[in-house]
Amino acid sequence: MAQKSSRRKRQYWLFKSEADCYSIAHLAQETSQTTFWDGVRNYQARNMLRDDVQVGDRVFFYHSNSKPLAIVGTCEVVKAGYPDHTAFDKSEKHYDEKSDPENPTWFMVDIQLVQQFPEPVTRDTLKEQADLANMMVLQKGSRLSIQPVTEQEWKAVHKLAGVKDPK
Numbered sequence: 103m104a105q106k107s108s109r110r111k112r113q114y115w116l117f118k119s120e121a122d123c124y125s126i127a128h129l130a131q132e133t134s135q136t137t138f139w140d141g142v143r144n145y146q147a148r149n150m151l152r153d154d155v156q157v158g159d160r161v162f163f164y165h166s167n168s169k170p171l172a173i174v175g176t177c178e179v180v181k182a183g184y185p186d187h188t189a190f191d192k193s194e195k196h197y198d199e200k201s202d203p204e205n206p207t208w209f210m211v212d213i214q215l216v217q218q219f220p221e222p223v224t225r226d227t228l229k230e231q232a233d234l235a236n237m238m239v240l241q242k243g244s245r246l247s248i249q250p251v252t253e254q255e256w257k258a259v260h261k262l263a264g265v266k267d268p269k
Contacts, residue, residue: 112158112159113154113155113156113159114161114162114250114252114253114255115161115162115179115249115250115251116161116173116239116248116249116250117139117162117177117213117248118164118165118239119163119164119165119166119247120165120166120168121165121168122168124137125165125174126165126174129163129177129213129215130215130218132215134214136180136212136213137212137213138181138210138211139151139210139211139212139213140186140188141186141188141196142186142208142209142247142248143198143208144247147246147247147248148207148208148209150248150250151209152183154250155248156179156182157180157181157182158178158179159178159179160176160178160179160216160256161177161178161179161213162175162176162251162259163215165222166247170222170224170225171224171225172222172223172225173219173222173223173228173259174218174219174222174223175215175216175217175218175219176216176217177214177215178213178214178216179211179212179213180212180214181211181212182211183209184210184211185203185208185209185210186206186210188210189201189206189207189208190203216268217265219263219264220263220264220265221263223259223262225239225240227262228262231258231262233254233255233258234255234258234259237251237255238251
């Protein structure tokens with residue numbers, strides 16, 4: 103009888119960040135090109151960070167609220183969900199007075215830069231691709247800062263970026 107593998111299949115995500123607040127260039131300058139992804143204050147996105155995003159998952163880094171709106175590179179999750187400490191610190195811009203360290207409301211993960219794309223893959227370019235028509239970031243009203251991406255979408259964006267997916 104074949105033994106069932108307990109290994110979880112890698113998942114893919116898109117994380118949005120406003121480029122003037124924290125860009126992929128900022129991540130590239132971090133020690134070990136690693137940072138914690140803090141400040142998510144939406145319950146649905148929080149649940150994904152807490153429950154679904156795992157070590158080894160891959161992430162598109164998306165510049166939102168900037169020109170152009172674009173996927174600018176990829177990252178890997180290097181630490182799974184844990185309490186977002188910025189919610190407890192009054193000096194932090196993401197402080198939440200209702201958040202309790204004993205029963206945390208908000209969570210974050212750590213990511214590490216894998217690659218910056220030579221050129222951003224703009225939202226307009228994504229919209230022109232029939233095979234990306236269902237990509238969550240392109241859906242009207244889709245404002246979540248953490249979004250799932252399919253493996254097919256992951257591969258299609260790498261093709262558009264003109265880079266190989268570094269396994």
